[in-house]
Amino acid sequence: MAKGSAEAPDCGSRREEKGFFTERDRPSGAQQTSAGREDLPDARRSLEARQAELERLAAALRDSEAPHREQALERCQERFDQAPVPLFTLTRSGLIGSANLAGARLLGVARSGLIGLPFSVFLTQDTAPVLAAQLRQDFEERHSFSCEVAIRGNGRPTFPARIDAASATSAECSIAVQDLSAYQAHRAQAFSESRYRQLFESAKDGLLILEAERGIISDVNQAAVLLLGHSREELLGRRLYEIGFFSGPGSEQEVLAELDRRGELRYQALPLCTRDGRHLFVDFVGCSYQVEGIRVIQCDLRDVTSRKRAEEALAKSEEQWRTIVHNINEYVYSVRFENGVASSIYHSPKCLEITGYTPEEYYRDPLLWFAMIHDEDRALVNEFLGHILAGKSHPPIRHRIRHKDGSERWLLNNCAVQRLEGEEAGIARLDGFIMDITELKLAEDNIFFLAHHDPLTRLPNRSTLYARIDQVISVAQKANRSMALLFLDIDGFKQINDTLGHDVGDRLLQSVAQRLTECTRPCDIVSRLGGDEFVIVLWDCGVEETTSVAEQIIAGFSLEGSSAVINASIGVSLYPQDGRDYLTLLKNADLAMYQAKKAGGKGFHFYTKRLNELAHERFTIETDLRRALERGEFVLYYQPKVNIVTGEFSGMEALIRWQHPVRGLVAPESFIGIAEESGLLTPISKWIIDSVCRQLKSWRDQGIQASSAINLSASFFQHADFEATIEKALLQTGIPPESLELELTEATIMSDPQQVLGSMAAMKALGLQLSIDDFGIGYSSLSYLKKLPVDKLKIDQSFIRNIAKDTDNMAVVRAVLNIGRSMQLKVIAEGVENASQLAWLQAEGGEEAQGFYFSRPLPAQGMTALLKRGKRAFAASVSTH
Numbered sequence: 001m002a003k004g005s006a007e008a009p010d011c012g013s014r015r016e017e018k019g020f021f022t023e024r025d026r027p028s029g030a031q032q033t034s035a036g037r038e039d040l041p042d043a044r045r046s047l048e049a050r051q052a053e054l055e056r057l058a059a060a061l062r063d064s065e066a067p068h069r070e071q072a073l074e075r076c077q078e079r080f081d082q083a084p085v086p087l088f089t090l091t092r093s094g095l096i097g098s099a100n101l102a103g104a105r106l107l108g109v110a111r112s113g114l115i116g117l118p119f120s121v122f123l124t125q126d127t128a129p130v131l132a133a134q135l136r137q138d139f140e141e142r143h144s145f146s147c148e149v150a151i152r153g154n155g156r157p158t159f160p161a162r163i164d165a166a167s168a169t170s171a172e173c174s175i176a177v178q179d180l181s182a183y184q185a186h187r188a189q190a191f192s193e194s195r196y197r198q199l200f201e202s203a204k205d206g207l208l209i210l211e212a213e214r215g216i217i218s219d220v221n222q223a224a225v226l227l228l229g230h231s232r233e234e235l236l237g238r239r240l241y242e243i244g245f246f247s248g249p250g251s252e253q254e255v256l257a258e259l260d261r262r263g264e265l266r267y268q269a270l271p272l273c274t275r276d277g278r279h280l281f282v283d284f285v286g287c288s289y290q291v292e293g294i295r296v297i298q299c300d301l302r303d304v305t306s307r308k309r310a311e312e313a314l315a316k317s318e319e320q321w322r323t324i325v326h327n328i329n330e331y332v333y334s335v336r337f338e339n340g341v342a343s344s345i346y347h348s349p350k351c352l353e354i355t356g357y358t359p360e361e362y363y364r365d366p367l368l369w370f371a372m373i374h375d376e377d378r379a380l381v382n383e384f385l386g387h388i389l390a391g392k393s394h395p396p397i398r399h400r401i402r403h404k405d406g407s408e409r410w411l412l413n414n415c416a417v418q419r420l421e422g423e424e425a426g427i428a429r430l431d432g433f434i435m436d437i438t439e440l441k442l443a444e445d446n447i448f449f450l451a452h453h454d455p456l457t458r459l460p461n462r463s464t465l466y467a468r469i470d471q472v473i474s475v476a477q478k479a480n481r482s483m484a485l486l487f488l489d490i491d492g493f494k495q496i497n498d499t500l501g502h503d504v505g506d507r508l509l510q511s512v513a514q515r516l517t518e519c520t521r522p523c524d525i526v527s528r529l530g531g532d533e534f535v536i537v538l539w540d541c542g543v544e545e546t547t548s549v550a551e552q553i554i555a556g557f558s559l560e561g562s563s564a565v566i567n568a569s570i571g572v573s574l575y576p577q578d579g580r581d582y583l584t585l586l587k588n589a590d591l592a593m594y595q596a597k598k599a600g601g602k603g604f605h606f607y608t609k610r611l612n613e614l615a616h617e618r619f620t621i622e623t624d625l626r627r628a629l630e631r632g633e634f635v636l637y638y639q640p641k642v643n644i645v646t647g648e649f650s651g652m653e654a655l656i657r658w659q660h661p662v663r664g665l666v667a668p669e670s671f672i673g674i675a676e677e678s679g680l681l682t683p684i685s686k687w688i689i690d691s692v693c694r695q696l697k698s699w700r701d702q703g704i705q706a707s708s709a710i711n712l713s714a715s716f717f718q719h720a721d722f723e724a725t726i727e728k729a730l731l732q733t734g735i736p737p738e739s740l741e742l743e744l745t746e747a748t749i750m751s752d753p754q755q756v757l758g759s760m761a762a763m764k765a766l767g768l769q770l771s772i773d774d775f776g777i778g779y780s781s782l783s784y785l786k787k788l789p790v791d792k793l794k795i796d797q798s799f800i801r802n803i804a805k806d807t808d809n810m811a812v813v814r815a816v817l818n819i820g821r822s823m824q825l826k827v828i829a830e831g832v833e834n835a836s837q838l839a840w841l842q843a844e845g846g847e848e849a850q851g852f853y854f855s856r857p858l859p860a861q862g863m864t865a866l867l868k869r870g871k872r873a874f875a876a877s878v879s880t881h
């Protein structure tokens with residue numbers, strides 16, 4: 001070292017005082033480190049070898065002679081100079097005491113220029129203090145140390161270096177400097193490779209590295225092994241087509257050529273069957289690059305089977321949804337809201353049929369929908385949308401739109417809102433469906449119409465009348481107005497229906513409805529209650545106006561295709577005097593109509609209080625009648641029929657009387673009609689038949705061979721029990737059928753000619769006598785009369801009453817007598833009250849008569865007495881003149 005010191009530039013001693021650090025600066029506890037010993041063995045060994053050499057030389061110097069000492073020093077100096085490791089000696093101040101050749105090369109400064117320079121000038125600012133601290137500690141504690149610094153070599157960039165210092169002597173310490181540039185580069189590369197391998201192996205995607213030249217797999221990661229189901233060994237050296245990619249070597253070649261040309265290739269959802277039979281879909285990304293001059297292909301395989309399956313499921317569900325939406329009858333739509341602006345995102349094809357506009361037209365104009373809403377329904381739709389957009393639920397609404405073709409359509413509109421949550425809370429979408437309910441609405445309207453109207457005449461029906469008239473009455477009450485209720489019933493409608501057929505009856509009802517509508521104003525109500533009953537409500541009409549309307553109505557209805565003139569009867573009640581509610585007005589108008597009917601029809605009658613009294617009376621009679629039969633209050637009177645030629649009994653007529661507990665003996669005219677209308681005449685008729693037969697039997701039992709006529713009403717003649725009742729009575733009493741005579745009026749026969757004719761034939765077949773009562777006042781034609789199985793005509797008493805004075809009556813009676821003769825029918829004149837009537841009849845050739853002149857109707861007991869007078873009881877009566 002002395003030699004080195006001698007060779008060192010004199011600047012060394014010059015800079016001693018301004019050295020690296022001074023005694024004062026020397027640290028007290030610097031640590032020795034052995035870090036990097038194994039990393040840098042050469043430098044350390046070299047340094048340790050020099051240290052050992054120096055120690056050996058020192059020992060030799062102590063023990064040897066001078067010549068040997070010189071030689072040793074030279075050898076030592078040479079080894080120091082030629083050592084491959086950059087070596088330096090540093091003074092306590094950190095000045096360079098000596099440097100070997102490698103050291104001078106490292107720092108890029110001639111050795112002579114280095115001596116005396118602080119070593120720190122070659123260090124970066126941040127690492128210089130590191131070395132200074134270590135040196136202080138080294139000189140203090142005489143320990144070796146190692147540290148890493150950054151050297152700013154002359155003419156080369158800063159490079160990392162490691163300094164190994166031997167234990168310092170009192171004056172100097174030796175350091176070996178190792179350039180770490182190459183080492184660190186190597187270490188970086190090793191780190192990079194390890195990191196790459198780690199990344200390669202831990203990648204989730206399967207990675208295959210191919211030698212591009214031969215197309216064979218040269219590396220695979222674990223993910224690829226798991227994905228493909230092949231072991232790593234099976235994969236290495238194989239080609240892509242051999243592990244299931246691409247259809248074969250040709251196809252693979254094409255793919256690799258394309259990859260080569262473009263540098264990168266991507267395939268999405270390639271189907272792949274793995275070695276263990278799994279069917280997968282993988283996204284394939286191939287890219288080609290050079291590694292150390294060799295071209296490789298990296299294949300990235302990502303298992304997208306779940307995604308693919310989900311996509312397929314989604315596509316399938318979308319397809320199903322589309323199929324459903326395209327085939328349902330509803331028009332489905334979806335509108336998106338973005339920043340408060342609506343835009344159409346879906347309109348199913350059905351929109352064209354329902355609205356006339358194509359989906360494209362909706363996409364172009366988001367407000368098209370609103371434009372077609374019917375003006376009257378716009379408020380309803382706005383309210384509906386307001387509810388929906390506010391997030392409230394609302395049932396579907398029905399509204400109208402104007403179809404593109406101009407027609408009006410009824411729609412059922414239902415929709416729901418899809419909302420965004422969180423910060424961007426608000427409406428995202430409006431989804432809805434629309435159904436064309438035009439036909440349904442029409443059907444509903446029709447059903448509603450039919451529920452409230454009569455289908456035949458299309459007039460309001462009973463329930464509608466009821467609802468409307470209540471409103472009319474309420475308005476009339478508030479406005480202090482009058483109104484009239486007209487109850488109309490077609491005269492003889494049943495006969496028209498029965499004789500001319502129901503089609504004709506229907507047409508008649510329709511023409512009546514039309515006529516009533518024509519005769520009234522729009523503010524009036526015309527309705528059909530049912531059957532041939534109509535109700536007309538005339539608003540703000542008194543007696544005068546109502547009379548005028550009623551006269552127009554009853555002027556007569558002509559029936560299309562028929563010459564018959566049809567008449568009607570009308571009853572009128574007035575609000576408020578005849579009633580303040582519908583039912584009272586209707587009841588009173590009905591009473592008045594009944595009165596009009598009783599007056600012969602073809603007329604109208606205003607309701608009067610008297611009608612009500614009569615109705616009340618009638619009601620009382622009806623109530624009493626219901627109890628009369630069971631209380632045995634009916635009795636039979638008998639009026640004789642007389643042969644006016646011989647004066648002999650020719651028969652008798654049974655006539656009913658009601659022995660009323662309060663009213664006394666009530667004549668049949670006061671109750672027969674009521675009994676018939678209330679359905680009580682059937683049991684009463686059965687009682688009459690039974691009683692007459694029993695009386696005849698009683699007389700027979702007394703040796704009197706009598707016969708009797710019975711009056712039969714139309715209702716009982718048509719009753720299902722009629723024939724059986726007669727047969728049973730004959731059977732039970734055993735009287736001969738020919739002792740019983742049935743009197744039917746022309747009206748009875750005409751009420752249902754077919755059925756009555758059948759019953760008459762049956763009675764005739766049984767052996768009963770049949771006669772037409774009140775003959776002459778009806779409308780029997782001769783041709784019709786010929787068909788009837790009757791034995792006798794009974795001239796109505798109205799013709800006999802004024803026979804002496806009334807030439808018309810004479811003519812009628814003569815005519816009936818002639819008819820009888822020509823048709824070989826017996827003729828009896830009833831209502832003979834005096835001798836002149838009898839004489840006239842006798843003069844005209846009449847054979848039989850009945851009347852007060854001979855006898856009033858007698859109770860059975862009286863008749864028994866009369867009968868006992870013998871055959872010629874009336875001989876004196878017939879020969880008085």
Ligand SMILES: Nc1nc2c(ncn2[C@@H]2O[C@H](COP(=O)(O)O[C@H]3[C@@H](O)[C@H](n4cnc5c(=O)[nH]c(N)nc54)O[C@@H]3COP(=O)(O)O)[C@@H](O)[C@H]2O)c(=O)[nH]1
Pocket residue numbers: 639653654655656667668669672688710711712713773774797830831832833850851852853857
């Ligand atoms: N269905 C039934 N109808 C019956 C029955 N009994 C009677 N009647 C019908 O009631 C009407 C009135 O009958 P009545 O009060 O009994 O009157 C009868 C005679 O009393 C009356 N008559 C007879 N002779 C004269 C006379 O000279 N002058 C006169 N003013 N009246 C007279 O005529 C009635 C009998 O008429 P008719 O039946 O047409 O022969 C009457 O229509 C009865 O038919 C019954 O049981 N069932």
